[in-house]
Amino acid sequence: MATCHSYFQIETFNYEAMVNNTIAFHFVPGFKGENFTKRLRCMEESPIIMDLIKEVMLEDDLIKLGMVLHVYVDTFSHQGFNGMVSKVNAIKNCEAYNIKSLGLFDKTLKILKQLSQNNYEIYFDKIMPAYGHAQALDYPDLPYLEWAYEYDYSDEFNGLYKKIVIDNKDRYQRAFRGVEKLLKNYLLYHPHYRDSAIQFDSIEPLMKSLIYEGHDALRIKNWQNLLIEQRLLDRKDKDLLTYEDDRWLKDAFANYDRKVFENRVVENVRLADNFECSKWYGFYTAAKWYKKRFLEICNKYQLFLPI
Structure with a gap:
């Protein structure tokens, strides 16, 4: 798919x-x-x-x-x-x-x-x-x-x-403000996703990081620092601060191998025990x-x- x-x-x-x-x-x-x-x-x-x-x-x-x-x-x-x-x-x-x-x-x-x-x-x-x-x-x-x-x-x-x-x-910036509006509306429909422990009133600091001028590595580091400074994440949240493009695949397949799974068609896969609950299946x-x-x-x- x-x-x-x-x-x-x-x-x-x-x-x-x-x-x-x-x-x-x-x-x-x-x-x-x-x-x-x-x-x-x-x-x-x-x-x-x-x-x-x-x-x-x-x-x-x-x-x-x-x-x-x-x-x-x-x-x-x-x-x-x-x-x-x-x-x-x-x-x-x-x-x-x-x-x-x-x-x-x-x-x-x-x-x-x-x-x-x-x-x-x-x-x-x-x-x-x-x-x-x-x-x-x-x-x-x-x-x-x-x-x-x-x-x-x-x-x-x-x-x-x-x-x-x-x-x-x-x-x-127009897109970012559109996303902000949509997320706020989504929380009105699904309030159980709102984290009451997080107090975050303005997206302006995020907006500055969005348009920060720098090469990719600097931009990533800038985002990581900002999320910690704004207390949206903690330094201990390494899984959330560091992006792995195959994380969901690792959790979904018992015999995951990156070289094999990079092929357009992968045969003889073994599903993990919780496959239907995995984020990849979602x-x-x-x-x-x-x-x-x-x-x-x-x-x-x-x-x-x-x-």
């Missing part, structure tokens, strides 16, 4: 994977535009995600809530792109103004760009698919970043390009529910995505 995949694995370049994973969980359509691919463009607080939010508010299921909130925030950061391989996502002259850290791939692109702008655009277009925000690299996912790109705004993709400058700080059932409801709500808005 996949919810995401790599832009660079050829087996994921198929319609079913794009609809069920990339579009559904990361680029919820906004229904605006003159053609199908433009109607698939992600849009901030689109009708689909807001309908899903209304449903999840009534369910006593924190994993479902977390899943839908992730998708909700992506409607802010991924807006303007869609989850298909599409001309909508074919951008040019993408540049960041205040990036704090570059990966090896980004550094290689930067060197190529410095050597020759013309060659850069030619080679970049050949190696980077117009899939999701791949041609924008990870720029949409850096909360502090200011960046820009040019996109074809014509209905028929006639090569009429317009430059757009994006301030991620603004987008992320995630699996939540993803199954989400995919079903996503397609049904798309149909409600006359956006038909056959699979």
